[in-house]
Amino acid sequence: MWKQRRRIAALAQGAVILALPFLEIGGESALRFDIPGGKLLFFGTTLWLSEFHLLLLGTLAVLLLVLAVTVVFGRVWCGWVCPQTVLPELSSWASCLLPASWRKTGGKAVLFLLSGAASLSVIAYFVPPSEAGAVLFRSRIAAGIFLVQWAVFFFMLALLGPTFCRTVCPYSMFQNLLFDERTLTVGFDRSRMEECPRCERCVSICPVKIDIREGAQRECIACAACIDACRAISDRQAIRPFIAYRGTIRRPKAALWGGAAAAAGLAFLLLLLQKPDVSLLVQWEAKIAGAPANSYRYTVRNDGGRPVALALRLDGEGTMYGEKEIQVGPRTRKTGKVIVRREENEGGSVTFVAEGQGLSLSGKAVFP
Numbered sequence: 582m583w584k585q586r587r588r589i590a591a592l593a594q595g596a597v598i599l600a601l602p603f604l605e606i607g608g609e610s611a612l613r614f615d616i617p618g619g620k621l622l623f624f625g626t627t628l629w630l631s632e633f634h635l636l637l638l639g640t641l642a643v644l645l646l647v648l649a650v651t652v653v654f655g656r657v658w659c660g661w662v663c664p665q666t667v668l669p670e671l672s673s674w675a676s677c678l679l680p681a682s683w684r685k686t687g688g689k690a691v692l693f694l695l696s697g698a699a700s701l702s703v704i705a706y707f708v709p710p711s712e713a714g715a716v717l718f719r720s721r722i723a724a725g726i727f728l729v730q731w732a733v734f735f736f737m738l739a740l741l742g743p744t745f746c747r748t749v750c751p752y753s754m755f756q757n758l759l760f761d762e763r764t765l766t767v768g769f770d771r772s773r774m775e776e777c778p779r780c781e782r783c784v785s786i787c788p789v790k791i792d793i794r795e796g797a798q799r800e801c802i803a804c805a806a807c808i809d810a811c812r813a814i815s816d817r818q819a820i821r822p823f824i825a826y827r828g829t830i831r832r833p834k835a836a837l838w839g840g841a842a843a844a845a846g847l848a849f850l851l852l853l854l855q856k857p858d859v860s861l862l863v864q865w866e867a868k869i870a871g872a873p874a875n876s877y878r879y880t881v882r883n884d885g886g887r888p889v890a891l892a893l894r895l896d897g898e899g900t901m902y903g904e905k906e907i908q909v910g911p912r913t914r915k916t917g918k919v920i921v922r923r924e925e926n927e928g929g930s931v932t933f934v935a936e937g938q939g940l941s942l943s944g945k946a947v948f949p
């Protein structure tokens with residue numbers, strides 16, 4: 582039965598979404614946005630907001646993957662993964678454990694708790710795992726965001742429900758542009774229309790309240806509930822269900838979108854793997870008035886899991902004043918300022934070298 586498979590998929594994706602910010606790789610969350618630090622912790626690596634090319638490529642890979650999945654599998658995201666459909670399904674499943682007269686209220690109560698858990702999991706994607714719960718008691722802003730999100734999620738899930746999927750969801754509008762006649766969809770076998778006993782179960786069970794016998798419809802979220810309902814009837818007559826998933830993944834369009842997503846994903850991973858753990862960037866800041874000297878700002882970025890201690894020096898002529906000893910904690914960056922004075926050979930460029938712990942990094946800047 583598709584229902585069982587959907588529930589397994591729902592539990593698996595719920596566990597992954599809830600666990601990701603709490604799962605630690607090298608002492609940090611597997612996936613978390615560190616807004617004050619200006620970085621994204623991404624499965625043991627660090628993506629800084631200043632690394633536009635990587636962020637852009639990663640976003641492009643995700644977008645292409647979404648497009649490829651939509652072209653091939655249609656609205657499978659909606660029926661199988663999207664919290665808007667998955668959480669109500671889980672709550673109605675849990676409410677089946679209650680006596681029949683309590684199920685409706687019990688289902689809403691479970692949905693209320695699941696909305697709270699979803700809100701907390703969103704918070705956990707923005708604060709360190711050890712502070713995810715405590716921050717709600719320490720920060721009024723975090724507590725406010727948590728409560729507002731909780732209310733919005735509950736409103737969307739319990740009150741809007743499938744109406745959201747049919748009318749508001751932008752992804753649903755956009756999906757329809759990508760469909761073609763071979764995209765995976767749920768369909769009724771119209772050649773067997775006369776055999777159908779018209780039990781109407783496929784209609785009564787449909788969460789978006791459509792009649793799939795009338796043909797493919799934009800509102801269908803490919804949840805397969807009607808297939809299960811139809812199978813319960815057709816099995817009694819030892820015939821195939823009238824409703825089934827239809828479509829094929831073996832076609833040029835699928836290969837094109839899938840290939841583009843794979844290429845972008847691969848390029849992103851290669852760039853990520855080639856990124857050095859520690860890097861030095863030096864920027865010219867200003868000329869010092871009345872002296873043959875310039876000021877510079879340097880940034881040492883440590884994407885590794887261990888602290889780094891470096892000493893900054895000049896490679897070439899000149900004297901350097903300022904913050905020469907650099908201590909950088911794991912997955913952080915340190916900025917500092919130095920002044921370089923040259924009595925002779927004014928003009929050209931200046932090269933800085935940061936050394937220590939077996940590392941030798943260099944950075945160049947102008948000396949106007």
Ligand code: SF4
Nearest residue numbers: 787801802804805807
């Ligand atoms: S028509 Fe079937 S697959 Fe589509 S939303 Fe309704 S029950 Fe789900």
Ligand code: SF4
Nearest residue numbers: 777779780781783811
């Ligand atoms: S559930 Fe199957 S048998 Fe019943 S009306 Fe729908 S298509 Fe016909």
